[in-house]
Amino acid sequence: MLERQPDQISKLRLSAAIALVVCYLVPLVIITLYNTSLLPLGEAWGVLSLGFVSAMTGSAFLFVLLRRWEGAVVDEMREAPAFVTTGMTSEEIPEEAESSSLAEVQRLLEELGQGQKQRDALCEELHSVQRSLEAVKREKEQLELLCQQQEHSLTAQQTTLGDEIKGKETLLEEYQQTIIDQRTVIEKKQQQIVTLEGEIRDLRYELKTLVDLSDRVIEEQETLSPPQRPVEPSSKVVKIRPDKNDAPTALELGLGLASRTLEEAQQQLKRCIDIAQKLTGARHLAGDSSRFRDLSADGYALDFRRLCDSLGSEQSCAIILYSQKENKVLFVNNQVRGMLGWSPDKFLQNFSNLFSDGMKEWRIALQKAATAGKSDTTLTMKGRTGEESRVRCLLGTIPTGIFKTHVVGILYPAE
Numbered sequence: 281m282l283e284r285q286p287d288q289i290s291k292l293r294l295s296a297a298i299a300l301v302v303c304y305l306v307p308l309v310i311i312t313l314y315n316t317s318l319l320p321l322g323e324a325w326g327v328l329s330l331g332f333v334s335a336m337t338g339s340a341f342l343f344v345l346l347r348r349w350e351g352a353v354v355d356e357m358r359e360a361p362a363f364v365t366t367g368m369t370s371e372e373i374p375e376e377a378e379s380s381s382l383a384e385v386q387r388l389l390e391e392l393g394q395g396q397k398q399r400d401a402l403c404e405e406l407h408s409v410q411r412s413l414e415a416v417k418r419e420k421e422q423l424e425l426l427c428q429q430q431e432h433s434l435t436a437q438q439t440t441l442g443d444e445i446k447g448k449e450t451l452l453e454e455y456q457q458t459i460i461d462q463r464t465v466i467e468k469k470q471q472q473i474v475t476l477e478g479e480i481r482d483l484r485y486e487l488k489t490l491v492d493l494s495d496r497v498i499e500e501q502e503t504l505s506p507p508q509r510p511v512e513p514s515s516k517v518v519k520i521r522p523d524k525n526d527a528p529t530a531l532e533l534g535l536g537l538a539s540r541t542l543e544e545a546q547q548q549l550k551r552c553i554d555i556a557q558k559l560t561g562a563r564h565l566a567g568d569s570s571r572f573r574d575l576s577a578d579g580y581a582l583d584f585r586r587l588c589d590s591l592g593s594e595q596s597c598a599i600i601l602y603s604q605k606e607n608k609v610l611f612v613n614n615q616v617r618g619m620l621g622w623s624p625d626k627f628l629q630n631f632s633n634l635f636s637d638g639m640k641e642w643r644i645a646l647q648k649a650a651t652a653g654k655s656d657t658t659l660t661m662k663g664r665t666g667e668e669s670r671v672r673c674l675l676g677t678i679p680t681g682i683f684k685t686h687v688v689g690i691l692y693p694a695e
Contacts, residue, residue: 299345303338336395343388347381474582481585488589492614542656542674545690548597549654549676552688555590557681559583583682584610591688598691602675604650605685619671619691621664636660636668649675649687658694670694 311330591599592613601611609631612624620627620634627634635642638659648655656674663669672694678686 295349299342303342307334307338330399333395333399336392340388340392343385347385477582481582481589484589485585542672545597545672545674545692548594548599549674549688549690552591552594552599552690553676553678556587556678556683556686556688559587559590559681559683587611587683600689600691602646602687602689604646604687610686616691619693620661620669626664634661636662642673645673645675646687649677650685653677653679 311334587601588611591601591611594613595615598615598619599611599613600609600616602609609628612627614624616627617623622630622634632639638657638661641657642659645655645657654674654676656672659671659673660668661671670693672692674690674692676688678684678688
């Protein structure tokens with residue numbers, strides 16, 4: 281019996297070692313390798329905790345198995361005759377071994393309970409983490425869906441806006457082209473209008489010149505070769521004019537101007553200023569618009585010609601038009617021929633040389649007219665035949681209109 285006891289103890293130890301490897305170490309190694317190689321970190325906690333619980337359960341099972349084996353061995357040893365080798369009895373040894381085994385089992389059971397509690401806590405924590413992870417995943421999916429919807433909406437809006445912009449750009453280009461075409465047509469029409477107005481004024485001027493020439497020819501024929509008619513002694517010589525609309529002769533002009541009074545000259549000056557103020561026409565084309573900026577000179581020429589035609593039709597007295605800006609006389613009507621004998625062209629060319637006396641008074645009168653609006657002076661001017669004539673000059677400034685600051689002068693013989 282004593283010989284079999286070491287063999288039984290050796291077998292018991294071998295069985296315990298094999299059980300320890302199979303029930304504890306092998307599952308722990310397998311679970312650890314499985315967690316580290318296959319599962320992600322979030323899910324590895326649950327499997328790892330399950331491995332720990334399995335290892336603890338295997339340890340408890342191993343402990344129980346060892347206790348059973350130890351009980352079997354102890355029973356066999358009780359049945360065998362007891363040999364006292366030391367001072368201890370056979371009854372004392374099993375009681376001490378049983379008490380130590382019970383304490384060890386109780387300790388292991390307490391550790392098992394603590395392990396189960398830790399496993400439950402870890403499982404609960406794992407479930408909460410999994411629930412949070414699922415909530416995060418659902419929120420992520422919702423955000424991704426919302427983002428896709430916003431992207432689709434943005435793409436649709438960009439496409440719609442791009443089409444609208446292209447349509448508006450096309451429409452704007454069409455409008456711009458239409459405006460350019462209309463401007464071209466308007467410019468052509470304006471050029472045609474200006475050309476036609478110039479031609480009309482040229483024709484009127486030529487017609488008026490022809491009428492004046494015909495009147496002069498008729499007057500010269502009447503002067504050089506008067507009609508031979510039998511005249512009775514008691515009859516008076518009466519000059520018959522060809523037409524009531526013909527221009528007056530130089531003698532008639534001289535008599536008419538000599539009888540001109542200051543009041544009548546003032547009325548005539550007021551009439552001429554009113555004519556100049558009310559005159560409007562092609563000058564409106566010379567505004568700030570860049571399209572008609574090149575027509576400013578033509579517009580001024582047309583307006584000036586109209587003013588000269590209007591003042592030239594006044595036959596009651598000699599009328600001059602003076603420009604303060606250009607500092608010269610721009611126009612004089614044909615009535616100056618009957619006063620001084622000079623033609624209008626010669627009068628304008630030699631105006632500064634026609635003064636025998638009064639150039640200083642002329643300049644003073646111009647300055648006064650520029651500041652006060654009206655002035656008058658008496659000038660001594662040379663006639664065509666060389667004689668000197670005293671001429672009364674009444675000046676007035678045009679206050680408004682397209683010929684603003686120009687000066688109108690009325691010339692008539694001084695008393």
